[in-house]
Amino acid sequence: MWFGKLDISTLENWLWEAACSIRGHIDAPKYKDYIIPLIFYKRLCDVYEDEIKKLSEELGNEEVVRRLVSQDRKLIRFYIPEDCLWKNIRKITTDIGEKLTEALRKIAKENPKLQGVIDIVDFNATQAGERIISDENISKLMQILSKYRLGLEDVEPDILGRAYEYLLRKFAEGSGQSAGEFYTPREVGLLMAYLLDPDEGEEVYDPACGSGGLLVKSQLVLREKKKEVKRPLKLYGQEINPFTYAMARMNAFVHDMDADIRVGDTIRNPKFIEEGRVKQFDKVIANPMWNQKFPQDVFENDPYNRFSFGIPPSNQSSDWGWIQQMFASLRENGKLVVVIDTGVVTRGSGSSGTDREKEIRKKFVENDLIEAVILLTDNLFYNTTAPGNIIVINKAKKHRGEILLINASKEFAKGRPKNYLTDENIKKIIDVYFGWKEIEGFSRIITIEEARKNDYNLSPSRYVSVDETEEIQSVEDILVELGKVEEEREEVDEELKEILTKMGFEV
Numbered sequence: 294m295w296f297g298k299l300d301i302s303t304l305e306n307w308l309w310e311a312a313c314s315i316r317g318h319i320d321a322p323k324y325k326d327y328i329i330p331l332i333f334y335k336r337l338c339d340v341y342e343d344e345i346k347k348l349s350e351e352l353g354n355e356e357v358v359r360r361l362v363s364q365d366r367k368l369i370r371f372y373i374p375e376d377c378l379w380k381n382i383r384k385i386t387t388d389i390g391e392k393l394t395e396a397l398r399k400i401a402k403e404n405p406k407l408q409g410v411i412d413i414v415d416f417n418a419t420q421a422g423e424r425i426i427s428d429e430n431i432s433k434l435m436q437i438l439s440k441y442r443l444g445l446e447d448v449e450p451d452i453l454g455r456a457y458e459y460l461l462r463k464f465a466e467g468s469g470q471s472a473g474e475f476y477t478p479r480e481v482g483l484l485m486a487y488l489l490d491p492d493e494g495e496e497v498y499d500p501a502c503g504s505g506g507l508l509v510k511s512q513l514v515l516r517e518k519k520k521e522v523k524r525p526l527k528l529y530g531q532e533i534n535p536f537t538y539a540m541a542r543m544n545a546f547v548h549d550m551d552a553d554i555r556v557g558d559t560i561r562n563p564k565f566i567e568e569g570r571v572k573q574f575d576k577v578i579a580n581p582m583w584n585q586k587f588p589q590d591v592f593e594n595d596p597y598n599r600f601s602f603g604i605p606p607s608n609q610s611s612d613w614g615w616i617q618q619m620f621a622s623l624r625e626n627g628k629l630v631v632v633i634d635t636g637v638v639t640r641g642s643g644s645s646g647t648d649r650e651k652e653i654r655k656k657f658v659e660n661d662l663i664e665a666v667i668l669l670t671d672n673l674f675y676n677t678t679a680p681g682n683i684i685v686i687n688k689a690k691k692h693r694g695e696i697l698l699i700n701a702s703k704e705f706a707k708g709r710p711k712n713y714l715t716d717e718n719i720k721k722i723i724d725v726y727f728g729w730k731e732i733e734g735f736s737r738i739i740t741i742e743e744a745r746k747n748d749y750n751l752s753p754s755r756y757v758s759v760d761e762t763e764e765i766q767s768v769e770d771i772l773v774e775l776g777k778v779e780e781e782r783e784e785v786d787e788e789l790k791e792i793l794t795k796m797g798f799e800v
Contacts, residue, residue, distance in 0.1 A: 299441055299443075299447060299448045299449075299452070301455065303441075304448075304452075304455060304456065304459070305459050307437070307438075307440060307441060308328065308456055308459055308460060308463075309463070310437050311328050311434055311437045311438060312324045312328065312460065312463070314430065314433040314434055314437055315327065315426065315430045315433070315434060324460060325457060325460040326414060326536060327414060327416070327426055327434065328434065328438075328456070328460060329453070329456060329457055329460070329540065329543075330397075330411065330413065330414045330543075331434060331435065331438055332438060332443070332452070332453065332456055333410075333411060333453060333543045333547065334379065334397060334400075334411060335379050335438055335439075335443050336443040336448075336452065336453070336547055337371065337373065337400070337407075337411070338373060338378050338379035338380070339379075339442050339443045339444040339447065340370075340443075340444055340445055341369070341371065341372075341373045341378075342378075342444065343444040343445050343446070344369050344370065345358055345359060345362065345369075348361075348362070348368065348369075359375070363375075366403075370549070371403075371404045371406070371407065372403050372404060373400055373403070374399060374400070374403060376396070377396040377397075377399050377400050379435075379439070382396050382435070383435050383436075383439060386432075387428070388417075388428070389416075389428040389431045389432055390415075390416040390417035390418075390424065390426065390427075390428055390431055391416075391417040393416045393417075393431060394412075394414075394415050394416045394417050397411050397412045397414075398412045400412075406546065407546070409539060409542070410539050410542045410543050410546065411543075413535075413536060413539045416431055452547065453540075453543055453544050453547045454479070454504065454505075454506050454509060454544055455479070457476070457504050457540060457544075458476060458478070458479055458506075476503060476504065476506070476675055477503070477506055477507060477580040477632065477674075478673055478674065478675070478711070478713065478714075479506070479510075480713055480714040480715075480718075480719060481580075481632060481669070481673060481674075481681075481714065482506050482507050482510045482580075483510055483514070483719060484683070484714060484719045484722060484723070485507060485510070485578055485580075485630045485632060485683060486507065486510040486511045486513070486514040486578065487514055487719065487723050488630045488665075488667075488683065488685055488723070488726060489511055489514070489576050489578050489628065489630045490628075491511045491512075491514060491515045491518075491526055491576055492515070492575075493515065493519065493522060493523060493524040493525070493526075494524035494525075494526070494527070495526055495527070495574075495575035495576055496526070496527045496529060496574040496575050496576070497511050497512075497526050497527070497528055497529070497574060497575065497576045497577070497578060498529040498530065498565070498572075498574040498576070498577050498578075498622055499529070499530040499531075499577070499578055499579050500530070500531050500559040500563070500577070500579055500581070500615075500618055500619060500622065501531070501532070501533075501559060501579050501580065501581040501582065501615070502530030502531060502532045502541050502554065502579075503532060503537055503540075503541065503580070504537055504540040504541050504544055505528075505530060505532075505540065505541030505542070505544040505545055505552065505554065506544065507578045507579065507580065508528045508529075508530055508541075508545070508550075508552060508578070509528075509544055509545065509548050509550065511526060511528070511576070511578060512525060512526050512528065512548070512550050513548075525550070525551070527551070527553075528545065528550060528551065528552035528553065529552070529553045529554075529565060529572075529574065530552065530553075530554045530555070531554070531555050531556070531557060531559045531563065531564050531565070532554065532555075532556060533556070533557065533558050533559070535556055538554060538555075538556040541554045542554050559618060560587055560591060560611070560614060560615070560618060561587075561591055563597065563599075563618070565622075566597070569596075569597070570597050570598065570621075571597050571599060571618070571621050571622050572622065573621075573622055573623060573624045573627070574622055574623065574624060574627065575624055575627055575628075576627060576628055576629070576630075577619045577622055577623055577627065577628075577629035577630075577631075578629070578630050578631070579615070579619060579629075579630075579631050579632075580631070580632045580633075581612075581615040581631070581633070583612065583633060583634040583677070583679075583681075584609075584610040584611075584612060584634055584636075585610070585611045585612075585615070586609065586610070586611060587605075587611045587614060588607065589604065589607040591614075592604045592605060592611075592614055597621070598621070599617055599618050599621040600614060600617050600618075601617070601621075602617055602620075602653045602656045602657065603617075603649055603652050603653040603656065604649060605649060605650065605653070606649045606650060610634070610636070610637075610640070610650070612633050612634055612636075612637045612650075613637065613649075613650055613653040613654070615631070615633070616629075616631060616633070616637070616657075616684070616686070617653070619631060619686075620662075620686060623686075623688060624688075625688060626688050626689040627688050627689075628664075628685070628686070628687045628688065628689065629685070629686045629687075630683060630684075630685050631683070631684050631686075632669075632681045632682070632683045632684075633681060633682055633684060634679065634681065634682070635668065635679070635680055635681065635682050635752065637650070637654075637682060637684070638654065638666055638682055638684070638750070638751035638752050639750050639751070639752045639755075641654075641749075642747065642748040642749055642750035643748050643750065651748070651749055654749050654751070655749045657686065658696070658741055658744050658745070658749055658751070659741065659745075661690060661693055661694060661741060662686050662687070662688065662690075663684065663685075663686055663696050663751065664685040664686065664687040664690050664692075664696065664697065665683075665684070665685040665696065665697040665698070665699065665726055666682055666683070666684055666685075666696065666697075666698050666699070666751050666752075666753055667682065667683040667684075667685075667699040667701055667722060667726075667753065668680060668682055668698075668699065668700050668701055668702050668752070668753040668754055669681045669682070669683065669701055669702070669704075669714075670701065670702050670703065670704065670705040670712055671702075671712070672711055672712045673705070673711060673712050673713065673714070674711075675711065680702060682752075682753075685726075691729075692729055692738075694740055694741050695738050695739070695740060695741075696738070696739050696740075696741070696744060696751065697725070697726065697729060697736065697737075697738050698736065698737050698738075698739060698751065698752075698753040698756050698757060699722060699725055699726070699735065699736045699753055699757070700734075700735060700736070700753040700754055700756075700757035700758075700759055701718070701721075701722055701735070701753075702753075702754065702759060703759050704718040704721060704722065705718060706718075721735075734757065734758065734759050735757065735759075736757060737753075737756045737757045739756060
């Protein structure tokens with residue numbers, strides 16, 4: 294048995310060994326669906342044993358403590374029946390999948406907060422008459438995962454997030470199914486949480502919370518900022534994918550954080566509603582799916598008046614729909630930080646005629662709501678090689694009439710298979726943002742008038758040149774532009790048909 298902090302390299306080797314033990318039996322993207330719940334289960338058991346040990350040291354008798362805890366659950370954060378403990382389930386040699394699933398359901402029944410979290414996987418499930426994961430493979434997995442303790446003193450608090458990130462990164466490449474999941478890289482999430490600048494007692498919301506990483510990082514940043522937090526953040530999130538929703542609740546639970554996470558489609562069916570409108574929060578942080586497509590009527594018939602700045606283009610890119618949803622969720626002096634496709638700040642600028650995205654962007658600029666735009670490097674994210682933009686929208690801007698543009702496209706370290714931000718990269722961006730500085734080749738402060746002159750193009754690379762190479766549109770942006778042109782063509786065709794029909798021509 295190994296004791297002490299589990300470093301990242303050891304963690305990754307350990308997870309890879311676990312994944313390899315079920316290789317060939319389950320599709321690679323599904324590995325995490327079995328490994329992560331087991332890590333969570335083991336973490337719970339190890340933390341439970343830590344708490345029993347601590348109480349035993351205070352009261353002097355472990356047997357008495359176990360009996361007391363079974364009678365009074367308030368003595369402990371969560372209760373695990375003796376027959377459901379990891380060490381006892383590991384001893385089982387027959388019907389392992391069935392008995393493991395029963396144990397997890399029993400734990401969920403004993404702890405209402407864990408219902409729909411620890412019991413989401415049926416380890417005895419079959420497909421086409423065959424077990425998805427055999428008892429032999431479950432036994433192998435549990436044996437490998439038993440190598441290390443995951444108690445309070447053994448691992449960093451973000452063990453679950455780190456494990457999820459590693460498994461997603463490992464199997465996202467070349468996998469359409471897994472690549473569709475949008476996990477915010479750890480260092481990008483930290484940068485966003487620093488930019489959010491959360492304060493004690495604030496309510497923080499993520500409408501596309503995934504596995505809850507951005508919410509957790511916001512709380513961790515607050516703890517780092519204030520050594521003694523008397524009033525922690527109140528965390529809220531919504532996630533469309535039921536498994537990922539359960540992951541978010543696991544993540545919050547592992548961090549001993551209170552989070553209200555709900556499942557559902559935020560754009561079509563927001564779950565946080567108060568007095569006929571979406572609930573408002575102090576801070577909003579999110580990484581929604583980029584260039585997602587929603588039918589026009591979803592925005593036009595919204596009962597909560599979330600899209601008052603304009604209707605995003607039909608079936609092309611709903612990025613400004615997501616941003617407006619977040620803005621509608623902000624309190625009077627609220628602030629939001631979102632990472633999104635780079636086209637959000639450029640599309641429509643410089644083109645003749647009207648463009649829906651540009652018109653929405655124009656209103657945000659003219660209302661002096663956009664505080665900063667930060668261009669990240671490419672190949673940071675797991676499901677796209679395209680760069681992203683972090684946009685900071687602040688209802689309580691200190692520098693009225695100004696927008697800070699940071700071109701951080703050269704701020705990264707080369708990694709395999711993905712690039713990543715270093716601590717120095719993050720610090721440089723944070724220092725410029727909070728210091729409101731201009732640095733040649735890195736940052737520039739523009740006025741609303743200058744944004745107006747540039748037809749509301751807010752791309753940092755337009756104002757801050759880091760080299761002499763010409764700015765090239767991403768494939769994603771080009772596809773969205775082509776989609777818009779096609780939509781315009783269809784509208785013109787319809788109008789032409791109506792005119793010709795009125796003139797008596799058959800069409």
